Amino acid sequence: RKEVEQDPGPFNVPEGATVAFNCTYSNSASQSFFWYRQDCRKEPKLLMSVYSSGNEDGRFTAQLNRASQYISLLIRDSKLSDSATYLCVVRGGSQGNLIFGKGTKLSVKP
C-alpha cells in the first residue's frame, strides 16, 4: 500500500460546482496533515493544514478521520482560478518528513 494515495483524477467541473478530493494514508502514527496546491510548472504551495476537528477557510473545507486514515478537501463554488493539482500531504516516515501524494488535477471550466 502506498503511503499516501489520492483520487487519480483529473476532475473536470463547471464553474460554481462543488468538488471533493479524497486521500488515504497508511501510517497510523502520522502526526500532521496538509493540502498543497500546485499550479502547472510551479512549486507546491500550502493551501491549508488539516485538523482533527475539521477546518474551513472560505470556500475550502478540510476533514480528517484518523480512525479510517482518511483526509478530504471540499471546494465549494469553484472558480476558474481553482484549476490546479491538489496534493495530499502527511507528516510521517521514519524521520517525520512530509510525504506527498501524487496529486489530483482539477480543471474548472467556464
Place this chain on the structure above:
Amino acid sequence: SQTIHQWPATLVQPVGSPLSLECTVEGTSNPNLYWYRQAAGRGLQLLFYSVGIGQISSEVPQNLSASRPQDRQFILSSKKLLLSDSGFYLCAWGRTGGFEGYTFGSGTRLTVV
C-alpha cells in the same frame, strides 16, 4: 519574513556533465532543508534532507549528492548526469521540531540531453 531562493530556474545539461543546484533561506536560523524531485507526471520524491550544517540524510540512492556548507545553504550536486536525472527539482525548508508544512523554492527544471 522567511524567503527561500533557488536557482537556476531552468537548466539543460548534456549526459555526463556535472550539476550544482543551490538553495538559500533567509529570515530564519537552523532550518530543516529538503531536496525533492518531481519527474514528469509523477509525485514528489524526497531525495535528501538536512537538520544542520554538514548533516545530510539520503532517502533514495541516487546519482546525486547534497551538501550543507552553511546553516541556510543547501546544494544538490552530481558528478555525471544521466538522462533519468531530468525533472523538476525543488528545495524546501521547515522549522526544526515544527509541525507546520514546508515552504518550497520556485524550483529548477532540469533537462538532461
